[in-house]
């Protein structure tokens with residue numbers, strides 16, 4: 072064997088270079104440090120000017136030698152530092168990594184994989200393609216659902232949405248609900264909750280069938296699709312984010328279209344419930360509801376809200392993710408633009424019996440997984456059915 076051949080064999084036994092790729096929808100991750108010798112890398116969310124919090128990261132890592140230990144450090148604001156990161160071998164099914172070690176402004180994971188190429192993310196991603204796939208599979212079930220385009224965004228992306236609009240019966244008012252996710256782009260868990268709910272509504276469960284045959288239902292999987300697709304955080308973007316845009320003159324076409332859709336159902340006397348799906352702060356270990364301050368609710372709305380929370384507690388409280396006993400209020404002390412938060416707008420622009428709230432599903436727990444979120448969404452569907460059965 073020549074010296075040259077020996078050198079080649081020797082080199083082939085050393086590890087391939089680790090490579091980070093973010094060139095796909097939702098991709099985010101700027102390499103701060105990459106040490107091929109120690110197999111360690113540090114990344115931070117890719118910055119995008121004026122698009123809000125830099126807390127979302129999602130990248131493909133290749134060059135992995137199966138079984139080797141890789142040290143991944145993520146540098147971010149605290150919202151971008153999950154205890155368990157998301158990992159996928161096919162960019163479709165996501166599991167959690169072992170817990171990372173938090174330090175000030177960073178979290179470090181020691182990781183081993185049995186594949187050369189894997190995907191890592193803040194949590195299970197849910198992109199425009201996932202929204203379209205959810206809508207397609209629901210429509211194909213022939214359970215009365217149709218797809219529609221809620222709006223086209225500033226960057227000319229469609230905002231895909233799903234609706235059930237069962238035939239009206241003479242003299243009978245239908246009930247109506249509007250649910251939406253991702254007014255804050257980084258909160259991907261909220262779209263998985265919505266997906267679980269939609270799959271339940273479209274299921275063989277007789278209660279799901281009863282719900283969809285008597286209720287006008289709209290679900291928007293991703294409101295801020297522009298930032299979701301470029302991998303930006305969205306929250307607190309310029310001039311303000313989607314959930315501070317619910318005024319008489321919204322900046323975002325998706326918000327304007329949602330207001331129009333809600334108003335139409337409300338004016339028809341066919342609207343009952345609005346739920347805005349979000350993910351909260353890292354230390355919120357149990358999901359909870361945000362509501363408009365109690366002193367701004369009419370007695371009837373307060374009563375209906377109490378009934379809704381009791382129905383929600385029955386189903387969501389029984390889930391692994393559970394439900395916090397107390398609701399939180401977002402009033403004047405919460406944010407200067409509190410009046411322009413979606414549920415506040417709904418309360419101020421709908422009939423007195425309509426309930427409007429935000430559901431914040433915890434993301435920093437062992438149950439904050441694709442399956443955990445979807446189970447939570449199924450429970451949400453059951454709670455909605457129970458609530459709407461009440462007179």
Ligand SMILES: [Zn+2]
Pocket residue numbers: 254255258349350
């Ligand atoms: Zn949010």
